Amino acid sequence: MREDWLRNDRLPHIYCAGCGNGTIMNCVLEAVDKAGYERDNTVFLSGIGCSSRAPGYIETDSLHTTHGRALAFATGVKMAKPSLNVVVFTGDGDIAAIGGNHFIHACRRNIDLTVVCMNNHIYGMTGGQGSPTTPIGKTSTTTPYGAVEVPFDLVDLAVAAGANYVARWTSYHVTQLTEAVLNGLNTPGFSLIEVRCQCPTSYGRRNKFREPKDYMDFLRSHAVLKEKWERTAKPGEELPAESFLVGEFVRRARPVMGVADET
Amino acid sequence: MQGNIASAEGALAAGCNFFAGYPITPSTEIAEHMAARLPKRKGACFIQMEDEIASMAAIIGAAWTGARAMTATSGPGFSLMMENIGYAVMSETPCVIVNVQRGGPSTGQPTMAAQGDMMQVRFGSHGDYSIIALCPSSVQECFDLTAKAFNLADQFRTPVFLMADEVIGHMRERIDLPDEVMVIRPRPLPEGVLPFTPVDNGVPGFASFGTGRRIPVTGLTHNEQGYPDTTNPARHESLVRRLVSKIEDARHEIADFQVVNEDAAFIFVCYGAPVRTVQEVVDRRRVPDTGYLKLRIVWPFPEKLLQRFTNVRAFIVPEMNLGMISREIERHVQVPVIPIGKIGGELHTPEELIEAVHFAGGDA
Amino acid sequence: MRHEVRFSGFGGQGIILSAVILGRAAAIYDQKYAVQTQVYGPEARGGASMSAVIIDDEPILYPKVRNPDIFVIMSQQGFEKYGRNTRKDAMMLLDSDLVYDRPSCRWIGIPATGTAKKELGREIVANIIMLGALTGATTVVSEEALEKAILDSVPKGTEDLNIRAMKRGHELGKEDRKQ
Numbered sequence: 001m002r003e004d005w006l007r008n009d010r011l012p013h014i015y016c017a018g019c020g021n022g023t024i025m026n027c028v029l030e031a032v033d034k035a036g037y038e039r040d041n042t043v044f045l046s047g048i049g050c051s052s053r054a055p056g057y058i059e060t061d062s063l064h065t066t067h068g069r070a071l072a073f074a075t076g077v078k079m080a081k082p083s084l085n086v087v088v089f090t091g092d093g094d095i096a097a098i099g100g101n102h103f104i105h106a107c108r109r110n111i112d113l114t115v116v117c118m119n120n121h122i123y124g125m126t127g128g129q130g131s132p133t134t135p136i137g138k139t140s141t142t143t144p145y146g147a148v149e150v151p152f153d154l155v156d157l158a159v160a161a162g163a164n165y166v167a168r169w170t171s172y173h174v175t176q177l178t179e180a181v182l183n184g185l186n187t188p189g190f191s192l193i194e195v196r197c198q199c200p201t202s203y204g205r206r207n208k209f210r211e212p213k214d215y216m217d218f219l220r221s222h223a224v225l226k227e228k229w230e231r232t233a234k235p236g237e238e239l240p241a242e243s244f245l246v247g248e249f250v251r252r253a254r255p256v257m258g259v260a261d262e263t
Numbered sequence: 264m265q266g267n268i269a270s271a272e273g274a275l276a277a278g279c280n281f282f283a284g285y286p287i288t289p290s291t292e293i294a295e296h297m298a299a300r301l302p303k304r305k306g307a308c309f310i311q312m313e314d315e316i317a318s319m320a321a322i323i324g325a326a327w328t329g330a331r332a333m334t335a336t337s338g339p340g341f342s343l344m345m346e347n348i349g350y351a352v353m354s355e356t357p358c359v360i361v362n363v364q365r366g367g368p369s370t371g372q373p374t375m376a377a378q379g380d381m382m383q384v385r386f387g388s389h390g391d392y393s394i395i396a397l398c399p400s401s402v403q404e405c406f407d408l409t410a411k412a413f414n415l416a417d418q419f420r421t422p423v424f425l426m427a428d429e430v431i432g433h434m435r436e437r438i439d440l441p442d443e444v445m446v447i448r449p450r451p452l453p454e455g456v457l458p459f460t461p462v463d464n465g466v467p468g469f470a471s472f473g474t475g476r477r478i479p480v481t482g483l484t485h486n487e488q489g490y491p492d493t494t495n496p497a498r499h500e501s502l503v504r505r506l507v508s509k510i511e512d513a514r515h516e517i518a519d520f521q522v523v524n525e526d527a528a529f530i531f532v533c534y535g536a537p538v539r540t541v542q543e544v545v546d547r548r549r550v551p552d553t554g555y556l557k558l559r560i561v562w563p564f565p566e567k568l569l570q571r572f573t574n575v576r577a578f579i580v581p582e583m584n585l586g587m588i589s590r591e592i593e594r595h596v597q598v599p600v601i602p603i604g605k606i607g608g609e610l611h612t613p614e615e616l617i618e619a620v621h622f623a624g625g626d627a
Numbered sequence: 628m629r630h631e632v633r634f635s636g637f638g639g640q641g642i643i644l645s646a647v648i649l650g651r652a653a654a655i656y657d658q659k660y661a662v663q664t665q666v667y668g669p670e671a672r673g674g675a676s677m678s679a680v681i682i683d684d685e686p687i688l689y690p691k692v693r694n695p696d697i698f699v700i701m702s703q704q705g706f707e708k709y710g711r712n713t714r715k716d717a718m719m720l721l722d723s724d725l726v727y728d729r730p731s732c733r734w735i736g737i738p739a740t741g742t743a744k745k746e747l748g749r750e751i752v753a754n755i756i757m758l759g760a761l762t763g764a765t766t767v768v769s770e771e772a773l774e775k776a777i778l779d780s781v782p783k784g785t786e787d788l789n790i791r792a793m794k795r796g797h798e799l800g801k802e803d804r805k806q
Contacts, residue, residue, distance in 0.1 A: 007479075010490060040475045045324075056479055056491060061472040063327065064481035064491075065320065066350050072317035076324025076332070077472065079308045080281045084328065084473050102320075105313040374667055434690055435647060435663035437654040536690075543689035610691050 005029045005039065007059045014053055018212030020171035020197025021118050025054050025089075027174055028116055031181035032087065042085040045074045047099060050125050050199075051091035051118040068099025071106040074113050078258040082112070085185070086258075092119040096132040096152045107161030110189040112258040116181060117154060117192065120199035128202035135242065139206045154194045159250050164189030166249040170219040171197035173246065180248065189256035196223075196244070218242075266405040266432045267292035267335075270361055270425060273409030274333050275300055276444045279359070280307035281330035283321035285314055285340060288373040289429040290363035293335035315340035319347035322358045326351075327480065329471030331413050335361035339370060341380055342387075348422055349388030350482045352506060355459070355467060357416035357449060361409065361425040363432040364583075366608050375608025376429035378535055378583040384424050385562050391503050393510040396424040396562040397519070400538035402436040408559060414447040415517065419510055420466050426561070428583060430536035430610055452476060457487040465509030514563035522568075524554025528576040529625050531555040531616070532569075532592055537581040540611045550617045552625055561588060566595040577601055577623040581611045599623070629683040630767045631692045635709045636701030636722075638676045641754035643667070645699065646678035648758060648776045649768060653682040656772030662690045675704050682767055697767060699757050701739070703727055720760050720800065722753065735764050737799045743792065752792035755781075759796020770797060 006029075015021050032042065039060045046052030048067035055062035065073045070088050078086045095103050095117050106113065122140055123129040130140040130147050133154065137146040158166045165187035167180040177195060184191030198204060198215035209215035224239060226247030239245070264272070271293045274282075282301055284294040294311070301309040308325070312318040315336050322332035336344065341362045351358055366372030367379050380387075384396045395415050397408040409425050416423040452458060452468030458478040462468050470476040483491040484499045492498045523545055524530075529552060531541040538557050545553045556568060569578070569592065577599045580589035586602035593600040603619050605611050632649060636642045643665050650663035665678040679692035698719040700706045706726045710719060713732045721729075723736030739756040743749060755777060762770040774793060781789045 039477060041473055043472050056481065059477050061327070061477055062479045063324065063354075064479070064483065065323075066346050066482060069316060069320045069347065072312065072320035073324040075310065075312070075317070076281070076283060076321030076326075077328055078324075079310055079321070080325035080330040080332070081328035081473060101313050102317055105317070430664070430690065433665060435650055435661075436687075436690075437661065539688055539690050546688060610689075612691075612693065613689055 005033070005058050005060070007057055010057050013057055015050065016201045018198065018200040019050070020120065020195075020199070021050055021054065023171045023174060024116065024118055024177070024195050024197060025057070027178040028087065028089075028181050029058070030178050031185060034178075034182050035185040037085045037185070041083065042087065043077055044087050044089065045070045045077065046089040047094040048125070049091040049094045049123065050120075051089050052094060054089040068094050068097070069102060070094065071099060071102040071113070071115070075106060075109070075111055075258075078111055078113060082258050082260040086113050087185075088113055088115045090115060090117050092117065092121060092133040092154070093123045093131040096154060096157075100132075104157065104161040107158050107163040107190050107192070110162055110164055110254055110256045112188055112190070112256055114181065114184040114191045115193070117194045118197050119154065119194050120197050120203055122199055122203040124199050124202045128206060138203075140203070154192065155249050158190075158192040162190070162254060163192050163250065164254055164256065165191035165251050167192075168194040168196070168244070168246050168249065170223055170246065171195060172216050172219045173223070176246070183248070183251065187251060188259050189254060264402055264438050265292060265435045266399070266402045266427060267363060268296050269402045269405035269438055270335070270409045270427065270432075271296035271300070272440070273406035273444075274359065274413065275304075276406070276441070277331065277410040277413040278446055279331045279333050279413065280304060281322060281325035281332040282309050282334065283312050283318040283325070283332070284334050285312055285318050285336070287315075287337045287340045289365055289432050290335045290337045290361060292432075293361060293363075315343040316347060319344040319351070319360070323347060323351050323354070323356045326356045326358045327472050333359040333361065333413075335363065337363050337365045337373075338367040338380060341383065345383075345388045349390060349392070351422040352388065352392045352394065353482045354480045355420040355506070356422070357420050357469070358422050359409070359412045359416055359425065360422055361427060364426060364428045366606065372608050374429065376536060376583060376610065377606060377608065378426070378428055378537075378587070379606070381426065381561065381582070381584060381587040384426055391507060393507045393563060394422055394424060395419065395510060395517070395560065396426050397559055398426050398534040398561050399431055399559070400535055400557065401431065402434060403438040404559065405431060406438055406440070410444040414445065417449040417469075418447055418466070419513070420449060420469060421510060426535065428536050429608070458489050459485065460487040461505060461509070464513065465505050511563050514565050515567055517560060517563075518565035518568060519559035520565065520568060521557040521559075522554070522571065523557075525571055526574050527554035527572075528552045528574055529554070529620050529623055530572045530575045530578050532558070532578050532580050532588070534558040534561050534588065535583070536610050537583065540613055540616055541581065543613045544616045549613055550620045550625060553620055564588075564591050569596050579603060579616070579619050579623060581605070581616060581619070583610070629681065629685075630697060631695040632680045632682065632697040632699065632767060633677070633692055633695040633709055634679065634699045634701075635675065635677045635705030636754075637704065638667075638674045640676065640701050641751070642676040642701065643678045644780065645754045645758055646680045648773070648780050649761070650680045650682075651779060652768045652772040652776035653680070656775045657769055659684055660687050662687045664690055664692070675702070675708060677705070677709065697761070697765060699761065700726055701754065701757065706730075718765060720757055720764060722757065735760065735800060737796065739796065742795060742799070746795065747788060747792055749788060752789055755789050755792040756796035756799065759793035760800030763797040763800025
């Protein structure tokens with residue numbers, strides 16, 4: 001049961017009311033449990049940010065590391081002891097800004113890690129600054145007139161850099177998310193599961209998604225199933241404004257590193 | 264054998280089984296040698312990372328699985344490692360970092376020698392802390408001190424630094440390889456004891472990942488369980504004071520040095536490559552009434568050693584920087600301290616040191 | 628007796644390897660003390676290359692060459708940098724195919740590059756010819772020790788070529804070619 005994985009003496013957690021991170025943690029723990037992982041052969045790692053507090057609430061060995069570097073630490077853990085199952089929690093600022101280089105190289109090496117990125121489009125812990133995934137026009141404390149930079153697409157990055165499993169869901173799609181994390185855990189090599197999620201305190205408050213429900217409604221109405229879109233879209237047709245694809249983007253068997261030797 | 268290769272061989276003899284690194288002159292031979300040797304060792308791993316930030320991160324991750332982990336670099340890479348070195352200090356992760364020093368600041372002189380990182384190694388990451396730094400002055404010491412660095416890292420649960428320099432790293436001399444080297448592993452974490460409770464002179468026991476202790480490791484100020492506790496001033500103070508004192512309190516016990524002509528009037532204090540020039544001048548009696556203190560461990564600085572020189576009229580400190588350790592000496596002694604800082608990439612000549620003795624008032 | 632041997636030439640000639648071989652011969656096979664050092668720049672090929680070996684019966688404390696008594700010079704640029712102001716009693720072996728000037732100290736011209744190309748078919752062994760010449764012209768290292776150190780250091784399959792180069796160099800070094 002996923003309750004067994006939590007450090008009850010660490011609760012209550014620091015997440016704001018309505019934050020999507022708790023939901024995502026739940027889905028990940030359910031997937032980890034379903035995958036048959038045990039608390040004593042599983043390590044959770046993270047960098048810095050709201051997402052990165054997650055391992056501290058889970059009762060396993062864990063490394064809460066420096067900003068952006070979780071994947072480099074995870075590379076050390078996994079390469080030194082491939083028999084451990086290694087799961088990384090990260091956020092959009094952590095993985096795409098300060099940790100961007102480690103991200104693409106971990107994908108390229110295809111190290112056997114499962115990475116869950118809680119993408120809320122903003123730096124929540126430091127009070128709402130713009131991130132590399134803040135959409136054009138959205139406001140934050142460092143984009144007070146609306147973001148002008150083109151955001152990264154984390155899924156495209158991971159696919160291009162060589163990861164073996166890449167999926168995107170949202171904190172609304174809990175069933176599909178749990179399934180995707182389980183698929184990531186079961187796919188040897190690097191797995192990225194991007195999870196778009198609500199941050200009512202920082203992103204929502206500044207971008208007309210003040211109530212958690214507002215952003216959940218947005219996620220539900222703007223997430224377009226990749227499979228369906230590919231079936232129905234006319235050639236050259238673009239996604240409607242602010243919509244994004246969800247689903248499984250790649251599942252493949254490129255050469256991997258850090259997989260335990262069965263012999 | 265070359266100094267850098269001797270460092271790699273010393274690490275291997277000590278049981279190093281994880282190396283993460285990034286190519287940088289003049290340390291690259293260490294990574295190359297490990298790349299050739301580690302894949303032939305069962306369960307060992309060599310990995311070339313995307314930068315030195317990642318190299319430092321990877322050895323910390325590996326160390327928590329129980330590996331004897333090492334990286335090697337030089338100035339610019341060392342600067343990049345600083346944040347994660349602080350993490351290793353805070354999380355009490357045993358690991359070894361070799362810095363084959365070259366001329367700085369910035370890219371400086373990639374192929375020339377220096378000792379300009381002696382303050383950076385001590386104070387380069389943010390916050391209060393202490394570390395252990397060893398300085399080899401021969402190819403033999405590259406081997407011996409690298410092996411020793413692993414033991415100190417495990418004993419004190421701290422990053423330990425081999426602060427070599429380009430002269431020693433690229434020099435070739437004959438060395439004697441011991442049949443085996445002494446290996447001291449960390450004291451195990453006793454049953455029922457929290458993972459960050461000190462059990463041995465301020466040092467906690469160690470349990471590696473995957474052994475059922477479920478340790479939460481963080482760079483945040485944490486309690487003995489490992490849980491973050493960042494706004495409690497008393498918690499922070501007791502943690503950081505312990506991290507400093509577990510090393511500083513042992514500074515005389517772990518001091519590693521050689522004293523020659525204790526009764527002389529002019530005492531050279533030296534470490535690394537300049538030791539060789541000092542030995543040429545003193546051991547070969549090129550100038551009278553001189554002796555030396557050679558430090559193999561520079562940090563923590565064993566200041567009590569300076570008191571044994573009862574006849575000393577001046578301490579002369581040749582360094583390949585503009586005077587770093589000379590200031591540390593200055594704050595512990597009453598007699599004049601004469602820094603002989605030399606930068607540019609070349610070792611002090613015997614004549615330069617003889618001249619320094621004359622300057623200090625010594626006879627020709 | 629302390630000998631300081633300075634090698635210089637251009638990158639790619641095996642200037643550093645020559646010093647490593649000489650140091651190995653002295654330290655491992657002649658049971659003397661030896662320290663090998665070098666100065667190098669950013670170039671991997673071309674550019675000036677310098678290396679040095681100190682050989683002594685006593686432990687070597689100061690590891691850097693100060694005032695060499697033996698020079699092995701394999702390029703004009705190397706001569707200009709290190710060969711002009713030698714001590715009077717120094718001995719210089721120079722590759723007479725590549726060095727145009729002559730020093731004020733004793734010297735022997737060894738047509739190493741030409742001999743390597745014409746007689747041995749491989750220009751790359753010119754440095755081994757120079758090492759062989761060193762055993763012909765000086766007593767800094769024994770021929771037996773040098774041979775063993777060369778065999779330790781050269782790629783498999785080239786042992787015979789390198790030993791022939793060393794022996795040819797030894798002969799060239801013995802002839803007094805001073806003009």
